[in-house]
Structures are given as C-alpha cells and as structure tokens.
Amino acid sequence: AQSVAQPEDQVNVAEGNPLTVKCTYSVSGNPYLFWYVQYPNRGLQFLLKYITGDNLVKGSYGFEAEFNKSQTSFHLKKPSALVSDSALYFCAVRDMNSGNTPLVFGKGTRLSVIA
Amino acid sequence: ETGVTQTPRHLVMGMTNKKSLKCEQHLGHNAMYWYKQSAKKPLELMFVYSLEERVENNSVPSRFSPECPNSSHLFLHLHTLQPEDSALYLCASSQRPFRTSGRGETQYFGPGTRLLVL
Numbered sequence: 001a002q003s004v005a006q007p008e009d010q011v012n013v014a015e016g017n018p019l020t021v022k023c024t025y026s027v028s029g030n031p032y033l034f035w036y037v038q039y040p041n042r043g044l045q046f047l048l049k050y051i052t053g054d055n056l057v058k059g060s061y062g063f064e065a066e067f068n069k070s071q072t073s074f075h076l077k078k079p080s081a082l083v084s085d086s087a088l089y090f091c092a093v094r095d096m097n098s099g100n101t102p103l104v105f106g107k108g109t110r111l112s113v114i115a
Numbered sequence: 116e117t118g119v120t121q122t123p124r125h126l127v128m129g130m131t132n133k134k135s136l137k138c139e140q141h142l143g144h145n146a147m148y149w150y151k152q153s154a155k156k157p158l159e160l161m162f163v164y165s166l167e168e169r170v171e172n173n174s175v176p177s178r179f180s181p182e183c184p185n186s187s188h189l190f191l192h193l194h195t196l197q198p199e200d201s202a203l204y205l206c207a208s209s210q211r212p213f214r215t216s217g218r219g220e221t222q223y224f225g226p227g228t229r230l231l232v233l
Binding site: 009034036041042043044045046049090102103104105106107108 | 121155156221224225
C-alpha cells in the first residue's frame with residue numbers, strides 16, 4: 001500500500017526567511033511525488049513533481065523540492081518566503097509499479113508567512 | 116484555473132433535495148476525477164472516469180451518482196444526502212487515460228463546489 005505523511009499541520013515563518021514543508025512517503029516500489037498548493041476558496045494548483053532524474057525539482061513561484069530516497073522524503077522548500085505564499089500545501093504520491101492505484105494525498109500543511 | 120471549471124461554486128441543500136454538480140475541462144484531457152475534501156482529512160478520491168468509462172469507485176455511497184457524457188464533462192448527482200456529506204467537492208482532469216502510462220501525469224483541479232447539507 002502507498003501512503004504519504006505530512007507531519008506538521010501548521011508551519012509559521014517570517015517573511016524573507018527560508019521555508020520548509022515536510023513530506024514523507026511509503027511505497028513498495030519507486031514513487032511519483034507531487035506538491036500542490038491550495039489558496040482560500042480555490043482548488044488545488046500544481047507546484048512541481050518528481051518522476052525520475054535529478055533529485056532536486058524546481059517548480060512554480062520559486063518553490064523546489066528534494067527527493068531523498070534513503071529518507072523517503074520529498075520536502076518542499078523556498079529560500080525566501082512571501083506573505084502571498086500563505087496557503088494549504090499538499091504532498092501526494094503514486095507508486096510507479098503498483099498498477100492502477102490512484103494518487104494518494106497527505107492531510108495538508110497550512111503555511112502562514114508573517115510580515 | 117480556467118482549464119477546469121465547476122458549477123455551482125456554493126450549494127446549500129436539504130437532505131431530501133436532489134442536485135447536481137457540474138465539471139467541465141477545457142484541456143483536451145482523457146481522464147476526470149471527483150474528490151471530496153473535508154476539514155483536516157486527506158483528499159478522498161471518489162470516482163475516476165477514463166475515456167468516459169468509470170474505472171474507479173472508492174466505496175462511495177449510492178446517494179452520489181456520477182455521470183460522464185463525454186470527455187469534457189463530468190457530473191455528480193446528489194440525492195438524499197446527509198449532513199456529514201458537507202464538504203468541498205473537487206473535480207480534476209489529467210491528459211492520459213488512467214490505465215495507460217499516465218501514472219506520472221499531473222492532475223489539474225477545478226475551484227471546487229462548497230456543499231452544505233442541512
């Protein structure tokens with residue numbers, strides 16, 4: 001079975017500081033990994049994904065994430081946070097080798113960037 | 116977000132009502148999805164349609180009935196709902212059919228319908 005965990009319900013960071021939103025996963029094979037962001041009263045917007053290749057993935061709005069196979073992690077990072085980054089962030093995983101299983105999402109982490 | 120649209124954006128209904136949620140994707144995709152988003156819970160996949168065929172039904176109660184008349188439109192028909200069905204219902208689409216090499220495909224989401232069942 002595949003699963004994803006976002007250990008923090010809430011992350012607070014000061015504007016201009018680096019931010020990290022954590023994600024760990026569990027799959028039997030190799031993972032496809034995704035990050036989505038949800039602003040208030042909006043649907044989920046795709047930020048970035050890891051399929052294969054370079055472990056450091058760059059995405060929209062200056063975000064990046066690093067795939068770490070030994071730690072089964074895919075943490076989302078940004079060097080300098082903006083107040084407009086405040087939103088709900090979802091990590092998702094799908095096992096490459098598990099047939100037709102759908103995308104599994106974490107519970108989400110609420111990021112609050114304080115001016 | 117204009118790639119996937121959902122109507123209505125908000126809906127209040129009584130437990131005896133019948134209503135329908137509509138989703139339309141303008142991306143030329145071949146797979147469409149319904150998700151339920153409740154507070155402090157992971158997104159719950161409800162239904163998947165691939166090339167207009169239902170390929171996934173995650174033990175959703177029969178009071179939710181999906182319909183996919185073509186690859187661009189997806190409906191969720193609601194009847195005799197319960198208060199615990201109140202949630203944000205999200206539609207998504209992806210390019211390739213679900214059961215091909217599309218496991219790395221990105222899903223694109225609509226803005227959702229906020230449903231309140233009284």
